[in-house]
Amino acid sequence: MSETNSIISPENIVYKKSPVLLDNTMHYCPGCSHGTVHKLIAEVIEEMGVQDITIGVAPVGCSVLAYNYIDVDWQEAAHGRAPALATGIKRLLPEKVVFSYQGDGDLAAIGTAETIHACNRGENIVMVFINNGIYGMTGGQMAPTTLPGMKAATCPQGRDVSHDGMPIKISDLLAQLPGTCYVTRQAVHTPANVRKTKKALRKAFENQLANKGTSLVEVVATCNSGWKMNPVQSNEWMEENMFPMYPLGDLKDE
């Protein structure tokens, strides 16, 4: 144990919390992917030195209080309207860095029009999209991205595609639009995936500084409370069930 104690000294630190991440305890459930993605955004903002010029736009959903965790200026949007807010901010302050943070219900259901048109105009912003296939905040109802057969509070027998349609693969759709410069789908359940997601976020923010248009980073995520599994089981379930529908990788990189 004395060996360990001798290693624990400031000059040996190889991983610690980014100062851009605030000390507030996150309200998310244990194991929730939101926390990991928040952390990565904070690390990218810190490493790029853009904390003082960044404005985040928070959604409605579990991450409605995202502004409590990342130490930048924030605006909280109505459900689905984050891309419209981000458009207003970026058009009026083109020299600032603007990102939206949205879940699947926010980005791919109620805010579909705002999402598609912001991307189609090529708004020079970063959109971070958390896809866990469920409405977590309201208690686990069916999302636009809920898998066929997957059970949720408003499809307790499982999603019946003859009744509710297939899940929407919105990133594939957005990659078709000329306004997007970078559309990628990542995950944060393993150290390797976390590193890839961070690289994707970094690229997205760099695209904005280079005025390249809209960058969308989808993160296929877990909602262990909504899925009614423990966090480790959720990660396994995600690999087996979510990834076949939402395969990871770049959909567009120009």
Next chain:
Amino acid sequence: MAKAKGAIVVDTAACKGCGVCVTACPTKVIELAAEVNGKGYHYAYMANPESCIGCSNCGIVCPDTCITVYRAKAVATA
């Protein structure tokens, strides 16, 4: 006995005991404690400190960023 190359410090009060770090650790250093913290969570701790290689995997996957990772400088391994 293996010589520890790394170490972690868990903010046990902030830890929610999700166990993601336990799975991510390649050398099985981390376990969830039998006792609970103030929130009632079985927090993560270094059960096998001598195996830690300071790879940061646990810190990287931790959703609540409550793990700080240390690694001894290369000279210490001589």
Next chain:
Amino acid sequence: MRELKLMKGNEAIAEAAIRCGVDGYFGYPITPQSEVMETLMDRAPWDSTGMVVLQAESEIASINMVYGGAGCGKRVMTSSSSPGISLMQEGLTYLAGAELPCVVVNVVRGGPGLGTIQPAQSDYFQSVKGGGHGDYKLITLAPASVQEMADFVELAFDLAFKYRNPAMILSDGVIGQMMEKVELGEFKPRWTNEYIEKNYPWVTMGKNGRERNIITSVQLEPSVQEAFNHKLQNKYRECEENEVRYEEYMCDDAEYLFVAYGSSARICQKSVEIAREKGIKVGLLRPITLWPFPTKQIAHYADKVKGMLSVEMSAGQMVEDVRLSVCGKVPVDHFGRFGGAVHSPGEVVEALENKLIKA
């Protein structure tokens, strides 16, 4: 001598916005107000003042782009007509809840539903009683001329920033479409970011060394939400105390009173003249601010006149506020054509005679 121009009301809104240094306009076409954005696009102010003009995908997007810009302390506005304003109600309550200043122009047309593209004043309730959910108020200005369409843009921004609250210019298809002589204001420079940050420390422009700012309307803790609502109500009381605006026409010796705003007030001016030729002593009180409403001034006339007629191009909306103002002291009735129809001055006088004098 200021510049004189013959303009449509909608064009005057656009011209005034450019001249008073507005930073951004976000809109979506709808009759009878599309000339606002058309004029702005034609004038291309991004080349002169740097003003941003963007056609959004919907009124929902427009009002939320306004929210984003307003949160940065920029002077941003949108315009629409009744069905489009209905779509903006979500955004308006969020703007009020986040205490964001902005200007929204409603060139009202007849409803309900898709209704008609002809003028009406049937969005009074929506404008002054809430419209969206929650306890909030919109500062509501009612122009009665093309000149006021121009002048009220800057006034609305001044009030919006003074009270950190959205302000609405409640016009109608008559004022929006008609042409009149307008005396235009001087060109004023847009606010610099430095000016905004110094005078409005709540804005989100990047934290730049200070504590971060958060623009939000969510307070999950009821006691915090209640305290915030008290703060809003105090602000509204202050606004009611200081910002009531109205105009009186031939009220000194009046035995009857027309209460009318916007184009109905213009019509009533003529009705006053016709009535007086017939020997009926009638005056006109024109509320310029519909919220805050000139309650006290109307109450003052309750002791002097024999009756009041609220004249509106609606089935009777403002009449409720007139009645509340007089507390039953005198008879109050309503007259107005609606659904896109506009009353004539003669019809108004006839209504006065039938509803209040002969009755």
